[in-house]
Amino acid sequence: MSEMKISGDTIVEVHNIETYQSNDNDSITIRRIGTSDYLLFDVNTLNLYNSFSSNKSIAELALINSDHDYQIEDIIEFVDVLLDAGFIKTIDGQKISESLTDNPNLNVEPSKFYSLIFGKVAWTIYIFSMFANLYLFFTFETLRPKGSDFFVSNSGIISILIIIISTWIVIFFHEYGHICAAKSVGIGAKVKWGYRLVFLVLETEVADIWSVSRRKRYGIYLAGIAWTSILILFCALMQFYFFNEFVIKILKFAILMQLQTIVFQTLLFLRTDLYYVLINFLKIDDLNESMKYIFKNVLTLQFHNVSTKLNNLSAKERKVVKIYSVCSLIGILVSLYLFFVIDIPIALYSVKQTLEKTLRDPLFSISYWDGIAMGTLTLCPIVILIVYVLIDLRKRTVKGNI
Structure with missing residues (x-):
């Protein structure tokens, strides 16, 4: 593939889309035909998208859309966004991606079972479980999670x-x-691996979520935390009925892991469940994307330069984005500090201990395999993270070369 520079003379062809707008959504949702890929536009952005079908260059489109203050640089930036999202069909006649036939089975039929476990009664129970957990941890000292709960057994295996x-x-x-929450409102979902900054994560992709109202989206975003709260309550209550020390250690470890999951949700810049709750509430399509433009302007010392994305935001929304950007910068610095100052040294220490055990202890002894097991536990997440980062970088490189 040869590298192609997008300029004012470039002619871009986009894929066919369908559009719809719900009563509680200020933006227009567009879906690429044949996929579950969605973008949110305003009327002017949608008109700009449709103008790509006129077989005109970017410079000509800038002239046609001059009433909306679209400059050549703004449209090039818009093309980059469409390219990343997979909405570009050809650039200067060179095929980027194939057109697809629409799939009528993108959504699923909601069932009574899923509607029941995410109905009003169910949500009352989920909320009750959160307060019950707080009460139990406050009242019973033995239930309060501690760092030592991570060590379930002296045996590495x-x-x-x-x-x-x-x-x-x-x-x-x-x-x-x-x-289950997605299925309760009639849309599909799938689980996939991903990474956030320097953290390996498993995430649920609900590509069709923009096809439901904002009110219904809250249930999908908060479902994971709700079920985590129920599982924490279960593990806490079981400690009153089990007296085996080993079983109690497992229950305590499970609680510790789940509480870490909930704390992780507060790192909004990592696109956690609470991040999507926030953007849904504020009705700002993508806080992280807007934050990137602010960081780009600051890092390049272009303090007064704003992109098309930021220009489309109201003064209130832009203020929210600026506050969010400052909070996210603090969160990013803290996360990187914890990763490099705590996580990496722990990993190196574990590897050192593994090497010492395997070199000191008899080959294939229990202690030898204990060392191998602990080393594997430490290194596997880091290796998987590196692999996914490299795969993502390769995809970005391919998109940047046509």
């Missing part, structure tokens, strides 16, 4: 098995909550 199984149960329960 047993610890790694328990950590893997418990972690997967916690993650599955959280993500399956999102899936």
Whole structure:
């Protein structure tokens, strides 16, 4: 592939779309035909998108849309957004992606079961569980999570098995909550790997969420936290009925993992569940994307330069984005500090201990395999994270080369 520079002379062709606007949505939602890929436009942006079908260059489109203050640079920036989202068909006649036939089965039929577990009664129970957890942790000191709860067993092999199984149960329960909530309003969802900054995550993709009202989206976004709260309450109550020390350690570890999941949600810049609740409430399509433009302007010392994206925001929305950007910058710095000052040293220490055990202990002894198990537990998430970052960088490189 040869590198192609997009300029004012470039002619762009876009894919066919369908549009719709709900009563409680100020923006127009567009979907690329044959996919579940959605973007949110205002009327002017939609008109600009449709003008790409006129076989005119970007410079000509800027002239046609001059009434809306679209400059050549603004349209080029818009083309970059469309390219990343997969809405570009050809650039100067060179095919970027194929047109697709529409799939009428993007959505799923909501069932009574899913509607029941995310109905009013169910949400009352979920909210009750949150307050019940706070009461139990405040009242019973033995239930309060501690850092030592992470160490379930002195054996590395047993610890790694328990950590893997418990972690997967916690993650599955959280993500399956999102899936069930999505099905309760008649849209599909799928779970996939991803990463946020320097953290490997498992996330639920609900591509069709823009096809439902903002009010219904809250249930989908908060479903994971709701089910996590229920599981925490279950693990806390079970400690009153089990007296086996090993079982109680497992229950405590499960609570600790789930509380970490909830705390992680407060890092909004990582696009957590609470981040989507916030943008849904504020009716700002993408706070993180707007934040990137502000950071770009600051880093390039172009303090007075604003992009088309920011120009389309109201004064109030732009103020919210600026406040969010400052808070996110603090969160990013804190997260990077924790990762490099705490997580990485712990990983290096674990690897060092592994090497010492494997070199000191007899080959294939129990202690030897304990060292191997702990080293594997430490390195696997880091290796997977590096692989996904490299795959993502490769995809970005391919998109930037035509």
